[in-house]
Amino acid sequence: MGLVKRIGNEITFVRAALRSLGKLKAIREDTSHTFSDTIEKLAAEKPNNIAIYFEDRALTYREYNEEANRYARWVKDQGLGRGDVVALMMENRPEYLIAWLGIVKAGATAALINTNLTKGPLAHCLNISNANHIVLGAELAENYSTAADQLERPMTVWVTGGQVQGANDLDPVLAGQSGDALPADIRKDVTQDDDALFIYTSGTTGNPKAARIPHVRLSTMMAAFAAGTNATEKDRMYVVLPLYHSAGGVCAVGTTLTVGGSVILRRKFSATHFWDDAVKYKATLFQYIGELCRYLLNTEKHPKERKHKLRLAVGNGLRPEIWKPFQKRFRIPRVLEFYGATEGNVALMNFDGTPGAVGRIPAWAKSKFNVEIVKFDIENEQPVRGPDGFCIKAEPNEAGEALGKITNDPETPTGRFDGYAKKEETEKKILRDVFEKGDAWFRTGDLLRQDKLGYFYFVDRIGDTFRWKGENVATSEVAEAISVFPGVKEANVYGVHVPGADGRAGMASIVAENGSLDLEKFRNQMQKELPDYAVPVFLRIQPEMEVTGTFKHRKVELVKEGFDPSAIAEPIYFNCPVQKKYVPVDQHLYGKICSGEFRL
Template sequence: MGFFRRIRNEIIYLRAALRTLGRLSAIYKTPNRTFADTIEDLAKSKPRNVAIYFENRKITYRELDEAANRYARWAQAQGIGKGDVVALMMENRPEYLIAWIGIIKIGASAALINTNLVKGPLAHSLNISGAQHLVLGAELADAYATATEGLERPLTVWATGGAVQGMQNLDAALAQQSGEPLPADTRNGLTLNDNALFIYTSGTTGNPKAARLPHARVLTMMTGFSAGANATEKDRMYIALPLYHSAGGVCAVGTTLTVGGSVIIRRKFSAREFFADCAKYEATLFQYIGELCRYLLNTEKQPRERKHKIRLAIGNGLRPEIWPAFQKRFRIPRVLEFYGATEGNVALMNYDGTVGSVGRIPGWAKKRFNVELVRFDLESETVVRGADGFCIKCAPGEAGEAIGKISDDPDTPTGRFDGYAKKEETEKKILRDVFEKGDAWFRTGDLLRQDKLGYFYFVDRIGDTFRWKGENVSTAEVTEAISVFPGIKEANVYGVQVPGTDGRAGMASIVADGSLDLDKLRGHIEKELPEYARPLFIRVSPEIEVTGTFKHRKVELVREGFDVKRVSDPIYFNSPVDRKFVPLDEALHDKICSGEFRL
């Protein structure tokens, strides 16, 4: 990186970081002020500004606040108040935001339930929420019915968007309530430390955990994104991500709804309609997840994909192998990549757009955003401690687990760790006695590396990185190498057990078009990856299963491995004898498992 570019980037970081710190610090100066107050103030100061665009509807701030007041009064009529929880399960639409804003107006919490869940995982999420009432979109009534046998307590279910037999009619109940401002003393005694939302982890490796989001965290996330994007009331944020997750439902929403701007809500993500929507609603911002960007790149060219007013795309997981192509094809002036988690206290933003990086913390801001990378042993899946018993910081270029110092000091606004609904799950994420006796740090569970200039780069999720032939293999790096090959639309890389061998062999589940050339793919892999990182098995699937936030699911793939008796998809073996990918059948599978092939 040249000298003048480094100076330019330093100035960009200085301005953005100071703006962010200023706005975040202001949150703690008014400890009784919540996001509900923000909406109420905007309803008074900017009543005609459009808060929400949805399909053919426009909802102003005045209308948003009035609708939320009806929800608040409905909740009070059910005896719901401070400390209580209402579960919310509904597809993307304005009523989703209206519901939880109304619920937090009276000091209660909203548990945002993943709309893709059914049966056991759905029952689990409802059980740990502690809710007695469920606000349910009528379109999800069948999904809810699959979970009722697993509920630990009966729920009063309120259907909205249509009548459902056996459920209360929420729309009728709301129509009986007033939209007038709530009494001034409604939130007396409520502070930033009180809980506002429960948002669930994606559940890629097990049942979801309910992360606590107090009002302070909600405002910190919203304000941090708004400041990072330098949003104003003229901005319009396009949201095609699910509202039950923090990326779409808190960060994206708060980017504009904290400053009088607009959100444009899409019911469900559509790659073909994405930029047509951006053009139609004159969006200036959109929130992305890395796989969303890959889906967009895999679509055929659309008439309006460059005829939009987008000035900034903000999100996380945009991989370096597609970053420049994505920005160029869709004419995106700026990308603001970030790193963070719903419940975490490690927050990074790549303000200057350095391709592949998730952000940097300038030296002068280190005390305000205390993040470290510590050495990690992949085989034992534990941090490495020195002879003195303390953790060892990584050298530049060395991958390690990212950790954030836990602090309630207002001068370190992202230092909070509020944990989960279950205390035992909270304790698992805390690393103690890290650099000195008594200190406590949040464990991200992610491997990052930092270069000599201080830029952080995501390496892999702990548990996704595996060892083969005595070397550590990053699934993310292998995925990058495979995904750029012509004919491959998606790739999901993981490690599988092979009898008689140490570690795990690489396997890739891919979605490909009809023109995929396996011989050329093998040559590409040999060129791009060291021998130990080259996948031994290729599974060609019609699609890759993802979570609602586009994260690849791997648990079932790892469990099935390369067993042709369990997998109906075609599997190919990178044969050391034939020096090419050959179809895997039962006979070949048995030879591999018996050790006939030296791998």
């Protein structure tokens, strides 16, 4: 990196970091201010600014605030307030943001329920919320009905957007409430330490956990993104991510709703309609996650894809191999990649847009942040401790687990860890006696590396990285190499068990154009791009990739199915060490592999 570029990056970091830290420190020092106060102030000072665009509707800040006041009065009429929880399950639309704002205006907590859940997982989320009331979008009534008989306690169901037999019709009840300013003492006992929201983890490795989002965390998350993007009231954030998750429902909406700008809501992400919406609503910002940017790159050229007013894309999971092609094709001036988790206390931002990096902390700024990377034992999935019993810091560019020191110091405002609704789940994420007796650090569960300039790079999720032939295989790095091969639309890499073999063999599930790959060229390319131990042993060609509601690849079921052709209807291939090519796996070959006939 040239000297001029490095100086420019330092200046960018200083400006953005000071802006962010200043906002976060101010929030921590004002213990009574909440997001409800922010909206009430904007409704008074900028009443005609548009807060929410949705389809053919536009809600001003005055209207947004008034509608939320109706919800708050309804909550109070149910005898609910501080310490009580109301579950919310609804697809993306303005009523979603109105509902949870109204719930927190009344001092209660909104549990944001994943709209994709049904049956046991949905019942689990409702049970651990401790909510006795649920606000349910009529479009999700069938989902709710699959879980109703598994609830640990009866719930009062309030339906909005239509009528459902056996449920209360919430809309006429709300219409009968006043939208006038709420009594000054409606939240008199609520502090920033009280819970505003419960947001659930994705549940990819088990049942979802309800992450606590106190008012202080809600405010700091929103403020960090407003500061990082340098948002103003002229900005319009396009939100295609689900509002039940922190990326779309807190970070994205908070970027503009804290400064008097607008959010543009869409029910669900559509690559086909993305650029039409961006141009129609004059979006200046949009938030991505996971594979969303790859989906856009895989679409046919759109006549409006370079006629938008987007100045910045913010999110996490933009893979290095598509970073520059994405920016170039769609004329995106700036990308702000970040790293963080809903409940975590490790927060990083790549302010200067260095491709592939998820954030940066220069050595001279280290004291202001709480992040360390420690050496990690892949096989035992635990940080490595030295002879003195303490963890060992990773070397520059060495992959290790990212940890965040748990503090409650306004000088390091990202240090809080508020945990989950269930205390036993909270303790599992805390690592103690890390560098000294009595200290406590949050375990991110992610492998990162940091270079000598302070840039952080995501390596893999712990549990995804596996050992094969005595080496650690990072699934993200293999997926990156596969994804640039011609004809590959998506790649999901994981390790599978092979009887009699040490470690796990690499397997890649691939979505290919026209459903097929040139396997000879693919194998040759992988041998050039990857070390021998990282070249996938098995391939699985799928018509489409199964993802979570936030566009993260699902792996649990793929790992369970392995490479057994009797369990998988799709084509499976084996990198045969004898024929030196990928060959189809049938039941006969499967038996030979499992019997150890091939020395893998």
